[in-house]
Amino acid sequence: xxxxxxxxxxxxxxxxxxxxxxxxxxxxxxxxxxxxxxxxxxxxxxxxxxxxxxxxxxxxxxxxxxxxxxxxxxxxxxxxxxxxxxxxxxxxxxxxxxxxxxxxxxxxxxxxxxxxxxxxxxxxxxxxxxxxxxxxxxxxxxxxxxxxxxxxxxxxxxxxxxxxxxxxxxxxxxxxxxxxxxxxxxxxxxxxxxxxxxxxxxxxxxxxxxxxxxxxxxxxxxxxxxxxxxxxxxxxxxxxxxxxxxxxxxxxxxxxxxxxxxxxxxxxxxxxxxxxxxxxxxxxxxxxxxxxxxxxxxxxxxxxxxxxxxxxxxxxxxxxxxxxxxxxxxxxxxxxxxxxxxxxxxxxxxxxxxxxxxxxxxxxxxxxxxxxxxxxxxxxxxxxxxxxxxxxxxxxxxxxxxxxxxxxxxxxxxx
Ligand code: CAO
Numbered sequence: 001x002x003x004x005x006x007x008x009x010x011x012x013x014x015x016x017x018x019x020x021x022x023x024x025x026x027x028x029x030x031x032x033x034x035x036x037x038x039x040x041x042x043x044x045x046x047x048x049x050x051x052x053x054x055x056x057x058x059x060x061x062x063x064x065x066x067x068x069x070x071x072x073x074x075x076x077x078x079x080x081x082x083x084x085x086x087x088x089x090x091x092x093x094x095x096x097x098x099x100x101x102x103x104x105x106x107x108x109x110x111x112x113x114x115x116x117x118x119x120x121x122x123x124x125x126x127x128x129x130x131x132x133x134x135x136x137x138x139x140x141x142x143x144x145x146x147x148x149x150x151x152x153x154x155x156x157x158x159x160x161x162x163x164x165x166x167x168x169x170x171x172x173x174x175x176x177x178x179x180x181x182x183x184x185x186x187x188x189x190x191x192x193x194x195x196x197x198x199x200x201x202x203x204x205x206x207x208x209x210x211x212x213x214x215x216x217x218x219x220x221x222x223x224x225x226x227x228x229x230x231x232x233x234x235x236x237x238x239x240x241x242x243x244x245x246x247x248x249x250x251x252x253x254x255x256x257x258x259x260x261x262x263x264x265x266x267x268x269x270x271x272x273x274x275x276x277x278x279x280x281x282x283x284x285x286x287x288x289x290x291x292x293x294x295x296x297x298x299x300x301x302x303x304x305x306x307x308x309x310x311x312x313x314x315x316x317x318x319x320x321x322x323x324x325x326x327x328x329x330x331x332x333x334x335x336x337x338x339x340x341x342x343x344x345x346x347x348x349x350x351x352x353x354x355x356x357x358x359x360x361x362x363x364x365x366x367x368x369x370x371x372x373x374x375x376x377x378x379x380x381x382x383x384x385x386x387x388x389x390x391x392x393x394x395x396x397x398x399x400x401x402x403x404x405x406x407x408x409x410x411x412x413x414x415x
Contacts, residue, residue: 003030004378008183011083011090012036012067015043017139017165018124018199019096020063021172026092026179027066028371028380034086034395035064035386039071039413042388055362061385062368065358069386070395071415074105078414083107085399087115092179096124098136109194119192120182124171128198137199142167146203151210153240155228160240171202209246213238224301225250245270248297250304253337254312256320264342267320269311270333273297278330283314356382389415 008031012023020035020043027033037043045060073079087093093112095102102108102123112119126137127145135141143149143161153160164170178195186192204211214237217223222234227242245251251270258265271279276297280288288294293303300307315323320336327334338346344367349355356370361384371380392415396406409415 001377001379004375005029005031008032008092009090010034011086011093013093013095013097013102014124015096016045017059017063017168018171019094019175020045021169022122022124022175022179023067023094024063024065025172025176025371025373026094028373028382029375029378031092033067034090034391035067035069036072036074036083036086037069037388039073039389039415042069042071046388052363056360056385056387058363058366061358061360061363061366064385065368066383067386068391068395069389070392071389073414074107076412076414078409078412080106082396082399082401082409082415084115086395087112087119089399090116091118091183092120092122094122094175094179099125099134113192117191118186120179120186120195121192122175122179122182122195122197124175124197124199126199128196128201132200137167139165139167142171142199142203145200147207147210148203151207151238151240154242155232155240157240166203166206167199170206171197171199174202174205210238227304230302243268249273249333250300250307251333252304252308254308254315256315256323257318259316264337264339265320266337267315267323268335268337269308269315269327271300271307271311272333275330275332276300278332279311282326282330282332283311285310353380353382358382358384360384361387 005026008026010023010026010031010033012019012033012035014020014023014035023033023035035043043060043064045063046056048057049059050057072082074083087107109121112121125133126135126142127133132145140149140161143166144159146167148166149159149161152162175195175197178197182193182195213223217234217238222229223238225244225248226234226239227244228234228239243251243253249270249272251268253266254269256265256267277289280286280294292299294300294307318326324334324336343349344355346355352374353370354372356368357365358368359365368382370382393406396409396415401409406415
């Protein structure tokens with residue numbers, strides 16, 4: 001069976017997380033991804049957070065599946081010549097170096113376009129044009145600058161970053177989408193183009209509901225679905241909403257049986273208006289179905305704290321999976337708080353290929369997250385990440401270098 005991006009060649013000049021997430025996705029869709037790394041060192045993540053001495057870290061292996069690795073010193077004359085040939089033979093260059101680094105290596109847009117007018121040059125940077133455009137940026141900086149941290153956490157606590165890597169992996173996803181759109185446009189324009197995904201902008205895109213709430217707050221000075229309502233005060237900016245539901249259906253994280261000893265014995269419970277009578281029946285408060293104070297969604301907003309306290313009395317009598325089973329019978333939207341340990345062993349995620357076991361020559365077997373996007377005509381097989389420079393000779397030979405020339409490049413430290 002063919003793959004969606006079969007025949008597309010990616011010059012993967014990415015490192016750390018944001019860029020590699022993007023190129024890994026493209027590889028899973030069938031693109032030939034050639035990862036360029038610095039000789040002797042490689043992507044810094046190979047050596048970061050190591051759990052086995054001398055072995056590529058899980059940080060690296062889990063972001064670089066299905067790729068080939070070539071080592072090139074992009075600051076040597078020989079290395080630049082190899083990169084020129086790669087530019088001529090690839091469709092897309094993806095990079096996430098610090099601002100200006102690619103230009104300093106000599107790979108300006110003008111140079112690349114001259115070599116290959118069909119080339120798509122896709123970049124992740126921390127910020128777009130503006131006062132911070134020259135800054136280096138990591139995940140949590142983007143979460144803070146993109147509006148996520150100021151709106152995450154509890155109202156009386158400090159700003160908080162989330163465990164989901166929305167700055168890095170989130171931006172990688174945005175960039176992948178831009179690349180696919182540019183590849184499509186190229187089919188009729190015949191030209192490449194620059195694609196930029198700034199991390200601040202990507203995080204803000206994922207936080208757009210909070211900019212919605214900012215404007216609602218400015219108009220009405222209150223946000224009825226926020227935990228600050230009705231007792232607390234609202235300031236000028238959207239406050240942190242704790243675990244309140246982001247939409248028009250109030251929800252909360254509630255304790256379940258065993259919460260005293262199990263940090264994840266909790267359930268997310270949504271009091272969707274459509275199933276309010278069922279919620280009342282399940283928790284034994286049938287009177288609330290017609291009681292004026294609770295009968296309408298609008299009235300309930302004034303009483304969310306006592307409502308969730310009463311529902312929690314019920315959830316605390318069940319473990320999270322028992323509660324799920326009962327609530328699902330009534331179509332009440334809810335979800336267990338799953339630990340990473342539980343997710344790693346979840347049979348359905350294994351069966352769908354979202355949690356995959358991979359074998360690695362020096363690490364042995366490990367778990368990874370496979371392709372979360374499922375396509376009926378372009379299946380994904382997750383293969384291990386490459387060792388540093390594993391495909392250098394193979395790629396150079398395909399670029400037309402002879403064995404002697406390759407030996408010369410190696411002797412010069414260019415590859
Ligand atoms: N051969 C020779 N030199 C190489 C090379 C190669 N194969 N690959 C990289 N280099 C050089 C770069 O040219 C650069 O040199 P100069 O500083 O002389 O121009 C140098 O290595 C360091 O590159 P860098 O500044 O990108 O790397 P860093 O570790 O200092 O910073 C990061 C890392 C992520 C903060 C920065 O790359 C960045 O801000 N990237 C954009 C935003 C981004 O993607 N952030 C998310 C990262 S994931 O958390």
